[in-house]
Amino acid sequence: MTAPDPVVSVLLDPGWASGALVADVRRGLGERPLRLPPKWLYDDRGSELFDRITRLDAYYPFRAERAIFQRHAAEIAAACDATTLVELGSGTSEKTRLLLDALHDTGRLRRFVPLDVSEGTLRQAAADLSARFPEVAVEAVVGDFTLHLGQLPHGDPSEGGGRLVAFLGGTIGNLYVEERAAFLGALADSLEPGEWLLLGTDLVKSADRLVAAYDDAGGLTAAFVGNCLLVLNRELGADFDPDAYRYVPFWDPTLERMDLRLRAEVPQRVSIPGADLVVDVGLGEEIQVEISTKFRPDGVRRELGVAGFEVTATWTDPDGDFALTLARRR
Structure with missing residues (x-):
């Protein structure tokens, strides 16, 4: 069978990225504490750095989640009746192909809807998946999962099943x-009762392992987190000196999350013309760039329950590092 061309819908306005970046910079660097959203780490350089990070021995999340799919994809597929798979923040859909294989083997899969902000990556992945699954309609969406949940394609009642939304990678x-x-509530509101969510969460473990995963000796993670300053310099004409900041990762045992920051080694006045902003950064002041919360199964169940989901199954990797939770919209 000849693979049909995938359908690609673009929901992001052409100027979305620049407008969103300006808004985030004004909000995050215009008040204290200083903060930048992690999505601005992922330009071409940042994406390449992160791909290298996922292959480091100490960085377990990618391998652990993939191991769950390798062992349990068929069980996941059998545990729900979905005919449409939606993936939020899909990227290349590398791990998801194991789930797609399993859903395809059930004979129920009719449609795959990957959503991502990167149009180039999404188009390539959609073309690859159309060739791999010629019987499955691939309807890619260029969008932001924080903005466009309500605009995702609905399941077809004539197919006898609804959607399974996969939100993976922790x-x-x-x-x-x-x-x-807010996100889980909005996601529940966008689904019909009986539709599904498959949620990937990194689990709480020893502080030593967590810090090691986010602070490699080769400096890849430091370069990745520091990349946000290069993005601001390039896109908004800022004059950050990246060499004047030191990467500082630490485990917050109270909130059970990794906290990734950049600490100023010297005081600076930073001009950001594209955001019409000047920021005085004091000696030792930190810019919070990313958090990575770690979860406990009971906590995941509780948060999903408050949002309107009922957990039906949870799978972990052999070492208990990562979990995939299947939940149904009540």
Whole structure:
């Protein structure tokens, strides 16, 4: 069978990235504490650095989640009746292909809807997946999962099943508590009762292992986190001196999250013309760039329950480092 061309819908305005970056910089660097959202780490250089990080021995999350799919994808596929798979923040959909294989083997899969902000990556992945699964309609969406949940394609009642939304990679941990509640609530509102969520969460473990995963000796993670300053210099004409900041990762045992920051080694006045902003950064002052919350299964169940989901199954990797939780919209 000849693979049909994938459908690609672009929901982001052409100027979305620049407008969103300016808004985030004004909000995050215009008040204290200083903060930048992690999504601005992922330009071409940042994405390449992160791909290298996922292959480091100490960085377990990618391998652990993939191991769950390798062992349990068929069980996940059998545990839900979805005919449409939606993936939020899909990227290349590398791990998701194991789930797609399993759903395809059930004979129920009719459609795959990957959503990502990177149009180039999404188009390539959509073309690859159309060739791999010619019987499955691939309807890619260039969009932001914080903005466009309500505009995702719905399941077809004539197919006898609804949607399974996959939100993988532990990305949920990059959201603060109130942001997670708002996101999960909005996701529940976008689904029909009986539709599904598959959520990937990194689990709490020893502080030594966590810090090692986010502070490699080769400096890849430091370069990745520091990349946000290069993005601001390039996109908004800022004059950050990246060499004047030191990468500082630490484990917060109270909030059970990794906190990734850049600490100023010298005081600086930074001009950001594109955001019409001047920031005085004091000696030792830190810019929080990313958090990565780690979860406990009971906590995941509780947060999903508040949002309107009922957990039906949880799978972990052999070492218990990572979890995939299947939940149904009540």
